[in-house]
Amino acid sequence: MITKTSSVHWEGRGKKGQGQISTDTEALRAYPYGFGSRFEDDRKGTNPEELLAAAHAACFTMAFSFACDKAGFATDAVDTKAQVRLDKDGEGFVIGHIGLSLEARVPDIDEEMFQAIAASAKRDCPLSKALASVPDISLKATLLK
Template sequence: MIEKTAHVHWEGAGKNGKGQISTETGALKAVPYGFATRFEDDRRGSNPEEILGAAHAACFSMAFSFACDKAGFATSAVDTQAKVRLAKQGEGFVIDRIALVLQATVPGLDEAKFQALALAAKRDCPLSKALASVPEISLQASLVPGS
């Protein structure tokens, strides 16, 4: 079993409060977040949806690379973007969509097998499984020609 830890410190009430996000590895260390970084366009910090998107893209990319390895194909490059949408629902908010966009270079892999491996990676990635309550997780996968 593997267990990873993140820590958040929050001060203040609601909209006026401020927080800091840190991870045990130090990859994130006291990264600021608050109302403006989450609901407005303040880029001086982060927000939970951006971090969730990064985690999902990272997990999916690894799952895809491992799936290719298992099928006998070595990935040269895998680039994944995850767009996480936070939508108003009643009095609160819900993540109602995650759109994954994959571009990968995998020498020797044909389009049909590429699409099948990408869909399997989306299905089997641990974060996709953890996010199963999100109503829509889409995947747009493009095989990039490469050597």
């Protein structure tokens, strides 16, 4: 069993408050976030959706590479982008869409096998499973030559 931990410290009230996110590995150490970095264009901090996008892209990419390896194909290069859309939902918000975009160089694989492995990685990566309540998770997979 594997357990990973992050923590948040928040000070202040609502929109005027400011938080700091830290991870046990210190990849993030008191990294700022708040209303401005989540709902406005403040680039001085991060936000939960950006972190979720990074986590999903990382998880999916590893799942894809491992699935290729299991099927006998080496991955030369794999690049994934994830976009997480936060939609208004009554008085609150909901994650309405996650778009995964994969570009990969995988020698000796044909398009059909590439697409099948990409689809299975999207379905089987732990974060995709954890995010099953998101109404739409799309995948655009491009095999590079």
